[in-house]
Amino acid sequence: METKPRLLTTLDFVTIILLAVATTLVFFFTPIEAVMGNVQKVFYFHVANAWVGMLGFMASAIAGIAYLRTGKRSWDIVGMASVEISVVFLLIAIVTGSIWARPVWNTWWTWDPRLTTAAIMELIYAAYLLLRQGIEDPDRRARFGAVYAILGFISVPLTFLSIRIFRTIHPVVIGNSDPSAQGSFDMSSAMLRTFMFSLLVFSFIFADLLWHRIRLGHLADKVEQLKLKVTQ
Amino acid sequence: MKPDPTLTHAQAANPSMASSPPSPSFIRATAAIVWKDLAAELRSRELLSAMLVFALLVILIFNFAMELDAKARATITSGVLWVTFAFAGTLGLNRSMAMEKDRGCLDGLLLAPVDRSAIYFGKAIGNLVFMFIIEAIVLPVYSVLYNINLFQPGLLLVILLGSIGYVAIGTLLASMAVQTRTRDVLLPILLFPLVIPVLVAAVKGSNGFLQGLEISEIMPWLNLLIVYDVIFTAIAFMVFDYVVEE
Amino acid sequence: MLFLQQGPAQTTNYMIAGYTVIFGVILFYVLSLYLRHRNLKRDLDTLQELENKTNT
Numbered sequence: 001m002e003t004k005p006r007l008l009t010t011l012d013f014v015t016i017i018l019l020a021v022a023t024t025l026v027f028f029f030t031p032i033e034a035v036m037g038n039v040q041k042v043f044y045f046h047v048a049n050a051w052v053g054m055l056g057f058m059a060s061a062i063a064g065i066a067y068l069r070t071g072k073r074s075w076d077i078v079g080m081a082s083v084e085i086s087v088v089f090l091l092i093a094i095v096t097g098s099i100w101a102r103p104v105w106n107t108w109w110t111w112d113p114r115l116t117t118a119a120i121m122e123l124i125y126a127a128y129l130l131l132r133q134g135i136e137d138p139d140r141r142a143r144f145g146a147v148y149a150i151l152g153f154i155s156v157p158l159t160f161l162s163i164r165i166f167r168t169i170h171p172v173v174i175g176n177s178d179p180s181a182q183g184s185f186d187m188s189s190a191m192l193r194t195f196m197f198s199l200l201v202f203s204f205i206f207a208d209l210l211w212h213r214i215r216l217g218h219l220a221d222k223v224e225q226l227k228l229k230v231t232q
Numbered sequence: 233m234k235p236d237p238t239l240t241h242a243q244a245a246n247p248s249m250a251s252s253p254p255s256p257s258f259i260r261a262t263a264a265i266v267w268k269d270l271a272a273e274l275r276s277r278e279l280l281s282a283m284l285v286f287a288l289l290v291i292l293i294f295n296f297a298m299e300l301d302a303k304a305r306a307t308i309t310s311g312v313l314w315v316t317f318a319f320a321g322t323l324g325l326n327r328s329m330a331m332e333k334d335r336g337c338l339d340g341l342l343l344a345p346v347d348r349s350a351i352y353f354g355k356a357i358g359n360l361v362f363m364f365i366i367e368a369i370v371l372p373v374y375s376v377l378y379n380i381n382l383f384q385p386g387l388l389l390v391i392l393l394g395s396i397g398y399v400a401i402g403t404l405l406a407s408m409a410v411q412t413r414t415r416d417v418l419l420p421i422l423l424f425p426l427v428i429p430v431l432v433a434a435v436k437g438s439n440g441f442l443q444g445l446e447i448s449e450i451m452p453w454l455n456l457l458i459v460y461d462v463i464f465t466a467i468a469f470m471v472f473d474y475v476v477e478e
Numbered sequence: 479m480l481f482l483q484q485g486p487a488q489t490t491n492y493m494i495a496g497y498t499v500i501f502g503v504i505l506f507y508v509l510s511l512y513l514r515h516r517n518l519k520r521d522l523d524t525l526q527e528l529e530n531k532t533n534t
Contacts, residue, residue, distance in 0.1 A: 032486055039489035049500070053488035060515045068474050089505045092500055099496045123425045130421055134412035143474050144408050151401065152428055154467065158429040158460055165452050166432060205504075212511055219518045226525040230532065 015201075022201040025194045028183055031152035042100045044195055050093035050118065052226075056086025057121065057205055060128075061153035064146030068209055074143035077217035080132070085209050087204075088127045094118055094145045112165040120159055124152040138224075261346040263359075265354025269328065270361065279327050280318070283366050287320040291374060291474040305378055308386050310438035313382075314394070314431055315361065316370060321398055322423065324362045326416050328355065329406040342476060352472040356403040363395045386441030395432030400461060401426055404468040433457045 033040035063079035066072075096116065098108050099195050109115065128148050135141040187195065273279050294312045332338040332355075341351050371391075375382045402423055409419040437453035 009493075017347065034486055037486035037489040039487075039492040041493050045500050046476070046496070068512050072233070084476040085507075088503060093504050095494045095499050095503075099499065101284065102488065103492050120425050120428060127421045127425060130414070134418060136413070140411065143477075144411075147404075147408065147471050149513070150471070151464075151467065155426040156462065157430065158456070158463075159432075160432040162429040162456055165456070166436060188277065209507070209511070212515075216511060216515055216518070217258060219446075219515065219522065222523045223518050223525065226522065226529065228530045230525055 004196070004215075007019045008208075008215075011204075011211065015204045018201045018204055021114065022198050025197060030190050030194050031188060036104050039100055039103050040098050044191075044198040045202070046093055046096040046100060047195070048198040049089045049096065051199055052120070052206045053090030053121065054094055055203070055204050056082040056089070057125075057153055057156065059210075060086070060149040060226050064149035064153075067142055067146045073142070073221065074214075074218075075216055076145065077215065077221070079142075079145055081210055081213035081217055082150065083128050083145075084124055085206060085213060087129070089206070090125070092121050094122060113160055113162075115155060115168060116163050117160040121152075121156055124156070128152065238446060240378070255439045255451055258347055258350050261344070261350035262353045265351060266339070266357045266361070267360035271325060272331075273362070279324060279331075280365060282327065283324045284321045284369060287316050287325055287366055287370050288373065290316045290319055291370070291377070294374045294437065295377075303477060306380065306442070309374070309378070309382075309441070309442060313374065313436050313438065315366060315394070316422070317391075318398070318427070318431060320366055320370075321359075321363055321395075321402060322420050324366070325359055325399075325402045325406040325423075326409070328359055328362070328411040329403075330415070333410045334418070338463055338476070343388050348473045349469050350477060351476070352403060352407075352468060355407075356399055356468075359403055363393070363399060365428065367395065380442070382442075384441055387438055390434055390437040390441065390457070391453070393454065393461060394430050394437075397430040397457060397461045397464060400465045400468055404472060404475065407472070429460050430458060 022044075026041050030041060030044070032038055058080035060079045063075045063082060067079060068074035094115075097118075101110065102108050128145060129146055132141050132145050135144060291312065294315075298308065332341070335410055342348070371382045374380070400417075405422045405426070409415060409422060412418055433453040434454040437450055437457065440450035440453065
């Protein structure tokens with residue numbers, strides 16, 4: 001896996017171009033939202049990043065199941081790569097969400113179901129990384145990572161549900177109304193198209209970075225094996 | 233629920249396990265493990281005393297951390313109770329698994345010609361019993377200290393369901409954590425994000441019963457607890473083999 | 479603060495902050511991938527040299 005596949009180089013270029021196009025659309029094609037102004041434009045990439053975060057979550061769970069069934073090292077590398085990329089993108093999503101919330105909801109944070117679940121997901125990712133760090137044996141590390149990824153993935157919908165029910169039965173009494181009701185906006189067609197396009201672009205970014213990270217994982221494995229061989 | 237026969241080698245070795253009710257040897261093995269834990273604990277009492285003292289200390293700290301009048305206390309009782317159970321439970325889970333690892337019992341158990349899941353169920357039931365014992369002591373203490381009657385059937389039901397969920401996933405995660413370098417520190421980090429549905433549902437459910445809400449308002453929480461318990465017990469059962477294989 | 483009479487709110491600074499975060503963090507991660515790759519490549523070359531030496 002030493003020479004970089006031509007397809008990957010092509011993907012790199014395509015992804016960069018797509019990102020440039022999306023950015024141009026956001027800054028020049030979409031209108032300025034009537035009420036909240038320019039900060040609304042953060043929304044296009046904010047949701048796309050959250051989407052990547054969730055994609056990675058699913059990918060790591062699937063890779064986990066695949067590893068447990070087949071025992072093939074490549075699945076573990078895929079799982080680890082997905083988690084690493086998703087930690088980064090989910091973090092971007094949470095931070096940009098906070099930046100958007102400050103002028104619109106007048107607060108940096110709120111404990112509504114989506115934000116809370118996003119924060120918990122990020123913590124599950126962090127726990128996954130800490131778990132792997134504490135294990136020397138690569139096979140055990142892979143197995144435990146796989147198991148935790150699966151557990152994490154299944155717990156998240158339940159977590160979201162529990163906080164959702166929490167909110168419906170006990171509406172926010174302090175404050176005027178549910179803050180997520182303020183700051184909602186109807187999307188014009190330009191906004192909608194840019195939004196969908198951003199989702200597409202970030203899916204490309206996810207795939208591209210995943211491929212790179214997987215190659216990195218295989219390279220690291222090779223170095224480890226060679227290290228063992230040479231130092232014997 | 234038919235587990236894939238290729239999923240666990242234990243099930244491949246015991247083809248009858250794939251689709252029939254647990255064989256008598258499975259139940260016997262599980263019971264033996266539960267009994268072993270209980271008997272050992274009865275003799276030394278180190279686990280229970282640690283959990284108990286810790287739980288009482290947590291209640292004490294809450295008393296000072298939150299100076300409340302009787303009315304405000306009524307609303308946070310559920311929260312305090314479940315935080316107490318969650319933290320004391322972590323202690324119990326850690327020690328219970330650490331004892332296996334340190335004394336080499338785990339290896340011995342793994343060599344025994346018994347389905348690995350029996351080990352999981354045995355440990356889980358043992359952990360559950362310990363949690364019940366702690367809860368059985370904490371509840372009257374709290375009732376007395378704060379003049380609230382906590383012995384209502386609804387509340388006890390929530391505590392039952394919540395403890396089952398907590399222990400189901402906690403036992404699995406403890407088995408993993410104990411095999412890492414970071415051990416005790418890692419278990420809460422692994423456990424708490426995953427166990428949030430249980431905590432939310434348990435606290436809201438407990439609160440519902442304590443405040444005397446309509447049963448229809450409490451049902452969603454009970455349902456959530458039952459769903460969680462079923463799902464995670466099933467997953468733990470399927471996945472435990474991978475966690476203890478050498 | 480949000481409902482100004484004269485047009486949308488002046489939130490451009492927040493938008494800039496947001497996009498700085500997005501591109502900054504992505505660049506940071508891509509850089510990390512690149513550096514890790516380069517270091518591993520170097521390690522691999524060194525190790526392969528060592529291996530050839532011990533074989534000859």
